[in-house]
Amino acid sequence: TWSGVPQGPPDAILGITEAFKKDPSGEKINLGVGAYRDDKGKPTAEQQVVQQNMDKEYAGITGVPDFGSAAALLAYGPDSAPLKEGRIAMTQSISGTGALRIGGAFLHRFFPGAKAIYIPTPSWANHKAVFSDSGLEVKQYRYYNKDTIGLDFDGMVEDIKKMPKGSMILLHACAHNPTGVDPTEQQWRSISDAVKEGGHYPFFDMAYQGFASGDTDKDAFALRHFIKEGHQPCLAQSFAKNMGLYGERVGAFSVVTASPEEKARVDSQVKILVRPLYSNPPVHGARIASTILKDPALNKQWLGEVKGMADRIIEMRALLKENLEKLGSKHSWNHITDQIGMFAYTGLNAEQMTKLAEEHSVYATKDGRISVAGITSQNVGRLAEAIYKVKG
Numbered sequence: 001t002w003s004g005v006p007q008g009p010p011d012a013i014l015g016i017t018e019a020f021k022k023d024p025s026g027e028k029i030n031l032g033v034g035a036y037r038d039d040k041g042k043p044t045a046e047q048q049v050v051q052q053n054m055d056k057e058y059a060g061i062t063g064v065p066d067f068g069s070a071a072a073l074l075a076y077g078p079d080s081a082p083l084k085e086g087r088i089a090m091t092q093s094i095s096g097t098g099a100l101r102i103g104g105a106f107l108h109r110f111f112p113g114a115k116a117i118y119i120p121t122p123s124w125a126n127h128k129a130v131f132s133d134s135g136l137e138v139k140q141y142r143y144y145n146k147d148t149i150g151l152d153f154d155g156m157v158e159d160i161k162k163m164p165k166g167s168m169i170l171l172h173a174c175a176h177n178p179t180g181v182d183p184t185e186q187q188w189r190s191i192s193d194a195v196k197e198g199g200h201y202p203f204f205d206m207a208y209q210g211f212a213s214g215d216t217d218k219d220a221f222a223l224r225h226f227i228k229e230g231h232q233p234c235l236a237q238s239f240a241k242n243m244g245l246y247g248e249r250v251g252a253f254s255v256v257t258a259s260p261e262e263k264a265r266v267d268s269q270v271k272i273l274v275r276p277l278y279s280n281p282p283v284h285g286a287r288i289a290s291t292i293l294k295d296p297a298l299n300k301q302w303l304g305e306v307k308g309m310a311d312r313i314i315e316m317r318a319l320l321k322e323n324l325e326k327l328g329s330k331h332s333w334n335h336i337t338d339q340i341g342m343f344a345y346t347g348l349n350a351e352q353m354t355k356l357a358e359e360h361s362v363y364a365t366k367d368g369r370i371s372v373a374g375i376t377s378q379n380v381g382r383l384a385e386a387i388y389k390v391k392g
């Protein structure tokens with residue numbers, strides 16, 4: 001029956017972890033996956049959830065209501081007009097990926113006009129698959145300039161202006177994955193204007209709120225600015241990284257609508273989409289997240305921890321750059337500290353990345369992306385030496 005099923009390629013990132021595990025070196029470094037583990041608040045919140053001895057009944061189709069309202073408040077902010085006016089349709093999702101997937105399905109079914117969505121070049125490797133599996137045509141806009149290892153701002157705005165009127169555009173809200181290159185607030189303003197001029201529809205992917213600057217409000221700048229400017233975007237949120245809830249799969253998909261009445265219609269259709277996909281989402285992780293968001297003491301502790309994570313990452317970037325400069329590298333490493341979030345785009349090519357793994361036991365993806373979360377004050381010196389040896 002399945003003789004016609006071809007062997008698919010292995011997942012690029014999971015393959016790195018396997019190679020890392022096989023390496024016998026005692027000094028090996030894994031900078032492949034983006035995972036940060038240094039959280040203390042989560043076990044406290046989880047204890048609270050367990051102690052409450054809650055039932056294991058089904059949640060509704062759109063999930064744990066307390067979670068949805070808390071997630072919306074975190075993303076849109078207490079001053080958000082659409083939030084206060086009750087015109088944001090919200091559903092809990094299977095983490096950020098599930099939010100993007102429901103979003104893709106919703107846009108495919110209801111977005112008026114052409115069904116193409118534009119994603120940045122490059123983008124998170126899963127975006128293309130998620131949207132094309134949702135039935136959308138996936139196109140790209142310029143984003144990264146490999147000469148400056150920074151944002152190709154002019155190219156990006158030019159491409160936005162060239163898109164057919166009323167196109168869908170995916171924007172990374174903060175801490176762009178894989179490049180770590182984010183627009184400045186001023187650049188976001190111009191991007192918002194260009195999107196508005198084209199009558200395009202923005203879809204924000206916010207998988208790292210708090211992780212970029214350490215401040216959850218600051219990281220929501222782009223989303224909130226677009227809304228102030230009159231856009232009505234949709235949004236995918238993930239609590240995998242900022243709460244360390246990776247395997248619990250806690251996320252949310254929301255749509256800003258024009259009125260409470262429109263919201264009710266959108267809500268009803270999101271439910272109709274979710275029901276045959278997975279019926280309703282798991283409750284445990286959402287309860288942990290809503291406890292963290294709603295309990296004032298736990299919330300304060302969590303915000304402190306998010307800031308601690310972001311600050312540690314910013315510190316490791318500075319240390320890596322400093323070490324490379326001390327070694328006498330003739331290249332500029334300013335991009336390492338200009339970039340933001342969990343990932344740094346080193347500018348190393350595939351050949352140099354292979355050398356890093358084979359000769360120095362440093363594992364990361366071939367596109368030159370390293371997970372800064374995997375750098376420590378203990379291994380940064382060795383990492384800098386390895387990069388210096390392969391690149392100079």
Ligand code: PMP
Pocket residue numbers: 034094095096097098124172177205207237238239240246251
């Ligand atoms: N979007 C981006 C840009 C990401 O980097 C990630 C995580 N790697 C996700 C979405 C979704 O992750 P998850 O499904 O684990 O929340």
